[in-house]
Amino acid sequence: MIYGVAALGLLVAMLFAIIRALLGPTLMDRVMAANMFGTKTVLLLAVLGYLAGRPEFLDLALVYALMNFISIIAVLKYFRYRDLGQSRVRS
Numbered sequence: 001m002i003y004g005v006a007a008l009g010l011l012v013a014m015l016f017a018i019i020r021a022l023l024g025p026t027l028m029d030r031v032m033a034a035n036m037f038g039t040k041t042v043l044l045l046a047v048l049g050y051l052a053g054r055p056e057f058l059d060l061a062l063v064y065a066l067m068n069f070i071s072i073i074a075v076l077k078y079f080r081y082r083d084l085g086q087s088r089v090r091s
Helices: 002-023 027-052 056-081
Strands: none
16 A cells, blocks of 8 residues: 555656656756656656566666666766767867
8 A cells, every 4th residue: 555655656756757847947957857757767667566566677677777877968968068979080
């Protein structure tokens, strides 16, 4: 019962993160909202895995957490430098 309430609370927090990502006045608000949504998704996967009795959901949650971290770093790097790699040739 308590884990169902936790899952519902996570869904509400994810809804608020989506609203902030859509309405956020600055780019940083939107990026932080996307990061928060990813973090809440990881927590929701862990809670749902516990409720379903499927411990392999924790593996999925860890993979998703790593993907979320790397993608947020890539987005921030792109918006700072307008480039993701060494595409410019130096002469």
